[in-house]
Amino acid sequence: MTELLEVRSLVKTFGSGDTETRVLRGLDLTLGTNELAALLGPSGSGKSTLLTILGTLMHPTSGSHTMLGHDLTQATDAELTEFRNLHIGFVFQFHNLLPDFTALENVIFPTAIREGRETAASRARGRELLQRMGLADRVDFPAPKLSGGQKQRVAVARALMNSPQLVLADEPTGNLDRASAVQVMDLIGQINREEGTTFLISTHDEKIAATCRRQIVVGDGLVTG
Amino acid sequence: MLYALKIASRYLTASKAQTALLVLGVAVGVFIFIFMSALIGGLAEFILSRTAGDISHITIEAKATDPALLLGRLPGQTLLVQEKSGRAQATLPTALSFLPLIEAVPHVIAVSPQVNGSGTLRRGTQTTPVSVIGVEPGRESDIINLQSYLIEGTSRLTAGTILMGQSQIDDLSLFLGQTVKLEAPGGTVANLTLTGIYKIGTGGQNTRTVYINIATARTLFALPQGVTRIEIKLDDLNNADAIATEISALTGLNAESWTIKAAQLKEALRAQAQTGYFLKTFAMITIIIGVASALLLSTYRRRPEIGIMRAMGASRKFVVFVFVTQGALIGVLGGLSGAGLGYLALLPFPRRDAFHAGTLPIDITQGSYGLAIILTVIGAILASIWPARSAARVDPVTAIGQ
Ligand SMILES: Nc1ncnc2c1ncn2[C@@H]1O[C@H](COP(=O)(O)OP(=O)(O)OP(=O)(O)O)[C@@H](O)[C@H]1O
Ligand SMILES: [Mg+2]
Numbered sequence: 001m002t003e004l005l006e007v008r009s010l011v012k013t014f015g016s017g018d019t020e021t022r023v024l025r026g027l028d029l030t031l032g033t034n035e036l037a038a039l040l041g042p043s044g045s046g047k048s049t050l051l052t053i054l055g056t057l058m059h060p061t062s063g064s065h066t067m068l069g070h071d072l073t074q075a076t077d078a079e080l081t082e083f084r085n086l087h088i089g090f091v092f093q094f095h096n097l098l099p100d101f102t103a104l105e106n107v108i109f110p111t112a113i114r115e116g117r118e119t120a121a122s123r124a125r126g127r128e129l130l131q132r133m134g135l136a137d138r139v140d141f142p143a144p145k146l147s148g149g150q151k152q153r154v155a156v157a158r159a160l161m162n163s164p165q166l167v168l169a170d171e172p173t174g175n176l177d178r179a180s181a182v183q184v185m186d187l188i189g190q191i192n193r194e195e196g197t198t199f200l201i202s203t204h205d206e207k208i209a210a211t212c213r214r215q216i217v218v219g220d221g222l223v224t225g
Numbered sequence: 226m227l228y229a230l231k232i233a234s235r236y237l238t239a240s241k242a243q244t245a246l247l248v249l250g251v252a253v254g255v256f257i258f259i260f261m262s263a264l265i266g267g268l269a270e271f272i273l274s275r276t277a278g279d280i281s282h283i284t285i286e287a288k289a290t291d292p293a294l295l296l297g298r299l300p301g302q303t304l305l306v307q308e309k310s311g312r313a314q315a316t317l318p319t320a321l322s323f324l325p326l327i328e329a330v331p332h333v334i335a336v337s338p339q340v341n342g343s344g345t346l347r348r349g350t351q352t353t354p355v356s357v358i359g360v361e362p363g364r365e366s367d368i369i370n371l372q373s374y375l376i377e378g379t380s381r382l383t384a385g386t387i388l389m390g391q392s393q394i395d396d397l398s399l400f401l402g403q404t405v406k407l408e409a410p411g412g413t414v415a416n417l418t419l420t421g422i423y424k425i426g427t428g429g430q431n432t433r434t435v436y437i438n439i440a441t442a443r444t445l446f447a448l449p450q451g452v453t454r455i456e457i458k459l460d461d462l463n464n465a466d467a468i469a470t471e472i473s474a475l476t477g478l479n480a481e482s483w484t485i486k487a488a489q490l491k492e493a494l495r496a497q498a499q500t501g502y503f504l505k506t507f508a509m510i511t512i513i514i515g516v517a518s519a520l521l522l523s524t525y526r527r528r529p530e531i532g533i534m535r536a537m538g539a540s541r542k543f544v545v546f547v548f549v550t551q552g553a554l555i556g557v558l559g560g561l562s563g564a565g566l567g568y569l570a571l572l573p574f575p576r577r578d579a580f581h582a583g584t585l586p587i588d589i590t591q592g593s594y595g596l597a598i599i600l601t602v603i604g605a606i607l608a609s610i611w612p613a614r615s616a617a618r619v620d621p622v623t624a625i626g627q
Contacts, residue, residue: 057536057621078540085538092625098530100239110537117227158537 001032004165004198005054010063012049023049024060025221031200033165036192038209039202041218047202050218051168054200055088056080068165085114089159089197091169096155097143103130103154104139110161122161129157133187149180156187160197169201173208185211226546233550236523247519248558254512255563255601256570258505259592263571265501266591269494273462276490277483281337281368281456282465285478287317318451323476327457330475332468335367335458340442342453346389346435347406347414348397355393355435357407359442368456371423371436377401378421387417388436391424407437409445417441509600512559513608516552520612524548524619531616532624541617548616552609553602560601564594 012024023046031037039047052058053065056072065072068087072080089110097106105118108126112118130139133153138146146154152172159167169188173181185208188199201212209215217225237244321338328336340359345352362382366372371380371388378401382388387405399405399419408414417437425432443449457472457480459465465482472480484491524531531544571589 052622055536081535081538081540084536090536092533094529094626096533098533100235109534112228113534113537113539113543115228118231162538 001034004031004033004035005067006030006064007054007060007066008064010050010053010065011061012046012053012058013061023221024053024063026063027218027222029216029223031166031198033198034192034196035198035200035214036189036212037198037200037214037216038212039200039216039218040204040206040209041224043204045218046221047218048170051170051200051202054166055090055168056084085110086162087164087166089162089164089167091152091155091159091167091172093171093174097146097151097158099142099144102140102142103135103146103150106143106154107158107161109158114162126157126161129160130154132191133157134183147180149176149183152176152180152184153187156184156191160191160195163195163197165198167197167199169199171202171204173203173205181205181208226543229543229546230550232547233554236527236547237551237554243519244555247515247555248562250515251512251555251559251601251605252563252566254508254515255560255597256567258508258597258600259564259567259594260570260587261501261504261508262593262597263567263574263587263589263591264585265498266593267574267586267588269497270588270591271586272490272494277462277487279369280483280487282459282462282483283457283469283472283480284483285317285320285455285457285472285476285480287453287479316448316451316453317455317478320452320455320476320478321450323478324455326475327455327472330468330472332459332461332464333457334460335364337361337364337367337456337458338439338452339454339456340439340446340448340452342409342442342446344410344445345408346393346397347408348399348403351397353393353396355407355433357409357442357445358434358436359439359445360436361439365436368458371421374423374425376422376424378419380421380423382420382436382438384438384440385415385417386420386438388421388423389419390432390434391422392432393435394419394422407435407445409447411447413445413447415441415445509604512556512601513604516555516605516608517611519555520548520552520609521615523551524612524616527616528619528624529626531619532621535619535621536625544617544619545610545613548613549606549609552605552613555609556602556605557598559605560598563601564592564598567592567597568594 007027007029010024010027010029011022014021014023027050039050041047049058053060056075059073070083072083075083098109101109104123104126107129108118108122111122111125115122127139130136133156135150135153135157138150143151143154155172159169173184176184188201189211191197192199201208203209215225216223324336324338327333337360342357344355344357346355360382365380365382365388376391380388387407389399397405401419401422404416404418406414407417459468462483466484469480469482472478534544568589571587571592574585574587574589576589
């Protein structure tokens with residue numbers, strides 16, 4: 001296992017003065033390549049906050065954050081945008097897909113944004129990913145017409161579009177029934193085995209967490225297990 | 226950026242009714258812009274053709290000179306009153322030789338040398354003062370289109386004929402073909418046959434004017450050579466100032482543009498044009514406010530999507546581009562449809578050469594369609610900058626709201 005990313009003494013506080021909330025209090029975490037990790041912890045423990053920082057969508061108050069040898073705390077907004085596009089995929093719980101676009105258009109978005117247009121090659125890869133997610137017959141469906149489970153599988157396909165080293169998923173199965181949740185997790189596990197993509201998945205569901213090889217528990221702003 | 230264009234057009238087609246309404250709003254603004262341009266332009270054209278179009282654009286006249294007073298040094302103070310002489314005709318003795326020169330000046334379409342003066346019309350015991358214009362035969366309609374104002378007879382003047390206004394005919398109870406005496410201040414009298422009657426609707430200065438043949442006028446005013454006045458007509462009366470200067474320089478004569486005497490008319494036209502700019506500016510402001518508010522609403526509604534796009538690696542610049550492109554598309558669609566609507570709405574109005582009293586003089590050729598479309602696109606792009614910037618500032622974390 002080679003190191004993919006590392007955060008050291010990560011601190012994140014919101015607000016200031018009386019309303020100051022210290023969410024992360026010097027958290028240390030290292031993730032390697034080819035990991036399949038669950039992120040656990042009580043509500044309000046800072047799981048989403050940590051994922052957001054790891055995803056370069058938010059700067060930590062202090063601490064170091066490196067990934068693939070880049071010091072991401074020093075990077076500009078434009079550099080982080082490009083870095084995200086190339087190396088990080090996201091799966092969110094809500095508001096995941098662009099509602100005015102089809103499943104395929106959603107999947108190829110990360111490549112189209114980089115290439116400035118939708119190419120035949122990116123469409124082919126998007127189709128292949130949707131096929132792997134068992135959505136071959138939903139390729140040209142408008143996003144709002146998909147079921148919750150289908151939407152999350154499209155989101156996983158999109159997260160994989162640029163072959164990132166890291167996929168961050170914040171409660172990707174939170175809205176799904178057991179069968180759909182298991183299906184999504186199976187697909188994630190399969191991709192992780194076949195492509196070596198590292199997944200960090202926050203969840204409240206012990207059974208979902210059990211399907212991951214590693215469990216990371218946060219509490220009081222630190223990794224506790 | 227092709228992909229930004231795709232997203233922008235997808236956003237616009239996603240809510241068709243809303244987009245249609247927005248484009249319609251822009252089109253109405255463009256329509257007002259075009260309608261105002263055509264109306265203000267047509268009105269100016271109409272007023273000019275009805276006033277300045279029918280006058281001499283450049284007039285060469287000798288300065289009226291009164292006889293020099295030969296007074297010796299008189300003791301004490303002397304008050305001297307001299308009546309301005311009606312007889313002392315100022316003439317342009319050499320002017321005729323310049324005629325070919327003036328006719329060759331570009332934009333000059335007609336030159337009419339005249340022998341003018343004042344006189345008294347007499348029929349029986351009735352008299353009426355008139356101002357007399359002696360014109361060359363064949364040039365009667367060169368300056369004022371007399372032919373178009375003719376209500377009876379002919380506008381053609383030969384030796385011994387006279388063309389009079391309707392009101393004078395009524396004053397003297399004359400009929401076509403009857404004779405009338407015209408007496409010059411010098412006492413010379415000409416017996417003239419009435420061969421034409423004109424009527425100029427606007428009345429005023431022209432009702433006292435009679436037209437006679439220039440040869441008759443020479444005898445009447447005892448002016449065997451030279452002329453008293455040269456009237457010049459141009460193809461475009463807006464060039465008058467420059468061409469008057471050119472003719473003055475060319476001939477050494479005192480050529481005066483119509484604008485000097487018609488300053489009030491120019492002022493009125495300028496005020497009218499300003500009203501037009503005002504209304505057109507308001508039409509543009511309406512368009513800009515409409516586009517800005519619609520797009521601002523759209524950025525607000527699409528915050529989560531903008532957050533997702535940013536998370537997927539869309540730059541702020543890309544987001545700005547998506548929304549500015551929407552503004553531009555709305556501007557193009559609204560501008561084109563507004564211009565099309567405007568053109569269709571103006572079609573039923575008479576062409577500028579067919580303007581007549583009682584209708585709105587709207588000139589379809591002065592709709593400024595291109596300008597309206599360009600200003601609308603620029604306005605819509607400007608209007609989208611603020612919403613686009615606010616979209617680009619959307620924080621992905623709060624927008625996605627995990
Ligand atoms: N933008 C913010 N401003 C102020 N406080 C915030 C902000 N974002 C998060 N917090 C606070 O930080 C703490 C951690 O929030 P976070 O969303 O990371 O928790 P979580 O572990 O993801 O919880 P859940 O399991 O309920 O999703 C919470 O107390 C929350 O109120
Ligand atoms: Mg959370």
